[in-house]
Amino acid sequence: MKSVVLQSYNRNIIRAMLGLKVEEVSLPDIRDDELLIKVHAAPVNPSDIAFIQGNYNIVKTLPAIPGFEASGIVIDAGKKSSKYIGSKVSCFVQSDGSGTWAEFVVANVEDIILIKDGMDMDQAACLTVNPFTAYGMFDIAIQYESRAIIQNAAGGQVAAFMRKMAMNNGVEVIDIVRKQASATTLEKEGAKYVLVETEDNFIDRLGELSKELGASVAYDAVGGELSGLMFNALINDSELVVYGGLSGKPIADVNIMDVIFNNKIISGFNLMDWKSEISEDDFLRISNEIQDGFMSGIYNTSIRGISSLEEIVAGLRSYISDMSSGKLLIKP
Numbered sequence: 001m002k003s004v005v006l007q008s009y010n011r012n013i014i015r016a017m018l019g020l021k022v023e024e025v026s027l028p029d030i031r032d033d034e035l036l037i038k039v040h041a042a043p044v045n046p047s048d049i050a051f052i053q054g055n056y057n058i059v060k061t062l063p064a065i066p067g068f069e070a071s072g073i074v075i076d077a078g079k080k081s082s083k084y085i086g087s088k089v090s091c092f093v094q095s096d097g098s099g100t101w102a103e104f105v106v107a108n109v110e111d112i113i114l115i116k117d118g119m120d121m122d123q124a125a126c127l128t129v130n131p132f133t134a135y136g137m138f139d140i141a142i143q144y145e146s147r148a149i150i151q152n153a154a155g156g157q158v159a160a161f162m163r164k165m166a167m168n169n170g171v172e173v174i175d176i177v178r179k180q181a182s183a184t185t186l187e188k189e190g191a192k193y194v195l196v197e198t199e200d201n202f203i204d205r206l207g208e209l210s211k212e213l214g215a216s217v218a219y220d221a222v223g224g225e226l227s228g229l230m231f232n233a234l235i236n237d238s239e240l241v242v243y244g245g246l247s248g249k250p251i252a253d254v255n256i257m258d259v260i261f262n263n264k265i266i267s268g269f270n271l272m273d274w275k276s277e278i279s280e281d282d283f284l285r286i287s288n289e290i291q292d293g294f295m296s297g298i299y300n301t302s303i304r305g306i307s308s309l310e311e312i313v314a315g316l317r318s319y320i321s322d323m324s325s326g327k328l329l330i331k332p
C-alpha cells in the first residue's frame, strides 16, 4: 500500500516535514481483535505536528506512518471482529505499526466508532478526537455551573465545538486568539467576547470580562504566560483546564495566593483518560448525540482543503502557516 513514512524525528518543523516520504509499504497484519480499514480521509491535527517533531507522548519505532485518526470502510477483520466488515467507521490509532496517513490502516475494535447513515465521511474523519474532547471538557463547566468560560487558541476546531456547546447551554464564552484576523472571523460568526492576546489592554479586559460574566472555568491549549493570565482572571472557586501546549512553553505567572487562598486549581485534560473513565453505554450515547449534532448541522469541523499523500509537505506547510483556517484532510 501507499503510505506517508516518517524517517526521523526532528524538532525543527520544516526539516521534520521535509523528512516525510511517500513509499510502498506492506499491508499490516491484523490480529483477532483488529480491523483493516480502507482510509477515506485522515486529518492533520496539532498532535501530528508534535509527533513528527518527536515532541508528542506517542513515539513510534522508525520508520513510522504518521496520522492518528481517519474515516473509512472496514475491508477485512480478525476472527473475533468479522461482523464489522463493510461498516463505515471512524478510527483512532496510536499503535506502533500503523498510522492513518496511508491507503489502509489497522485499528483495534475498541478504537473505532461506527458511523451512522447520513454522516458525511469527511466530517467523520475528524470525529474521534476533537468533538469528544470538547464534550468531555465542557462537562467540567457544567459541573461548576459556570456562567462563562474562557478559552485560548479560540480559532481552532476544539474551541469551535466548545463555543457551540456553550451556546446550547446558555454559557458565555471569552475567546482569546493571537491574530486580529482570527478575532474578526470569530466576531463575524457571532462570537461576543473576543480578545487578541497582543492587545495593549488585554490583561485588564480579560479580568473585567471574567468578573462581569462570572467565568469559573478556563481552557488552555497554549501554555506559557497566557496560562497564568487566564488563571489569574478567573473568579474564585474555579479551574484552569490545560489540554494542549501549542506554545511549547511551561505554564508561567500563576498567582500563588489564588492557589492557596481562593480555591483556584489547575488540572489537565486527556481524552484517552476521559474515555477510560466513562462506561461503554455512556460513550455510545455521547457518540450518537454528537453524530446527530453533525447530521442536523449543529456541529461541523471546518475543512480548509484536501491533500493527496504525495502533496503532504505542501499541505502541512499551508496548515501550520494558518491553523485557524480549518483542518487539512489527507485523502489517499
Ligand SMILES: NC(=O)c1ccc[n+]([C@@H]2O[C@H](COP(=O)([O-])OP(=O)(O)OC[C@H]3O[C@@H](n4cnc5c(N)ncnc54)[C@H](OP(=O)(O)O)[C@@H]3O)[C@@H](O)[C@H]2O)c1
Pocket (backbone or CB within 6 Å): 045, 046, 047, 129, 130, 133, 152, 153, 154, 155, 156, 157, 158, 159, 177, 178, 179, 182, 221, 222, 243, 244, 245, 246, 247, 248, 269, 270, 271, 272, 320, 321, 322, 323, 324, 325, 326, 327
Ligand atoms: N488533551 C487532549 O485530549 C486533546 C484532544 C484534542 C486536541 N487537543 C489539543 O487541542 C489543541 C487545539 O487543537 P485543534 O485541533 O482545535 O487545533 P486546530 O484546529 O488545528 O487549531 C489550532 C489553533 O491554535 C492556534 N495556535 C497555534 N499555536 C498557537 C500559539 N503558540 N499560541 C496561540 N495560539 C496558537 C492556531 O491559531 P493560528 O491560526 O494563529 O495558527 C489555531 O487557532 C491542540 O493543542 C491539540 O493538541 C488536546
